[in-house]
Amino acid sequence: MRRKTRAVHVxxxxxxxxxxxxxQSMTNRPARDFAGTIEQIQSxxxxxxxxxxxxxxxxxTAAVFSxxxxxxxxxxxxxxxxxxxRIALEAVRHGADKIRINPGNIGSPDRVRAVADACRNAGVPIRIGVNGGSLxxxxxxxxxxxxxxxxxxxxLCQxxxxxxxxxxxxxIxxxxxxxxxMIHACRKVAAQSDYPLHLGVTEAGTEYSGIIKNAMGIGALLCDGIGDTIRVTLTADPAAEVRAAKExxxxxxxxxxxISIISCPTCGRTKIDLIAITEAYREAISCIDTGDKTITAAIMGCAVNGPGEAREADFGVAGGDGCAILFRHGEKVRRIDEDKLLEVLMEETRRMLENCTI
Ligand code: SF4
Incomplete structure (x- = not known):
């Protein structure tokens, strides 16, 4: 069950x-490059x-918000x-919707109070961002x-x-x-307060290892019902952080x-180029807006085990020798040629998401 937290409006x-x-994610263009930052926000x-x-x-640089x-x-x-x-005050003045500070490094209580007053007057929340390097x-x-x-x-003190x-x-x-x-610290705060928690593993490394660390940390807490917003921190294109967060x-x-993809790991029975087909499908669906719809597509290596193992999928393909079988909810529909696999997967996706934007 999800932890009960206070609602904070941003x-x-x-x-x-x-x-x-x-x-969430973060731009990495120099913020003074207003045009470049705005372009990156849009992407x-x-x-x-x-x-x-x-x-x-x-x-x-605070003018980037206006x-x-x-x-x-x-x-x-x-x-x-x-x-x-003073940067926080300027950011609020220019219309920032939330301020992330570590009050511990902002200085005297008077300065923290000035930020809190400005945020309160503007209806802007504050994220207290604590990490090991600024303790x-x-x-x-x-x-x-x-x-x-x-x-x-x-x-909690801040x-x-x-x-x-x-x-x-x-x-927090x-x-x-x-x-x-990160997991144990978040659990402690969760047990002692009702503050919404922003989750992430920081300085997690490059895309591959960073996604693993973030999936472990964020995933463990989400499975505990803890977490209200997430940022996957990667030494990579910020768009990769967003893709990983969605997954x-x-x-x-x-x-x-x-759209959830079920795909088999491949084995000696696989006779289609399943890895390439699955990757091409993943790429093709990455920009699809599904609204509030959820569908599951399966891409399986063989018809012996594929349809059965992917029974919970809405539709899927199971490979043969240079061909595949299209199935829906585990039931065989028709045979298709291997070179038509991506096309058929996209047709089925559109069929399932009739009213969505592709
Ligand atoms: S679905 Fe078929 S090809 Fe894929 S791993 Fe299972 S047995 Fe092998």
């Missing part, structure tokens, strides 16, 4: 409460990103701020390092500081490059929309 999207777990949205974060290293709005961007935009509270010295000494206990304590300033629209993230630390949410069965 422009036209809600984090926590009953809202679906949302997908992230096209890939399925629902909240976009932008690093704001100085007050001049420029994005002028360009017609409607997705919620988050300002990522470190150290200088308070006192906690590092108390716990002997950036342990799960230290990270959780830091996040949240308490904001609450004492009358600020309550708080989201606790990130670590260590999967077990993690689908695998954890917390988001029901989309």
């Amino acid at each position: 422009k036209n999207r809600t984090i926590g409460g009953d809202a679906p777990v949302s997908i 992230l949205v096209a890939a399925g990103c629902e909240i976009v974060r932008i690093a704001v290293p100085d007050t001049e 420029r994005a709005r002028e360009a017609g961007i409607t997705v919620p935009l988050v300002a990522d701020i470190h150290f200088d509270y 308070e010295k006192s906690l590092l000494e108390k716990y002997g390092g950036p342990t799960a206990e230290a990270l959780a304590e830091s996040a 949240a308490e500081m904001l609450e004492n300033m009358g600020f309550h629209d708080i989201v 993230s606790i990130k670590s490059s260590r999967v077990d630390t 993690i949410l689908a695998a954890a069965e917390v988001r029901k929309n989309g």
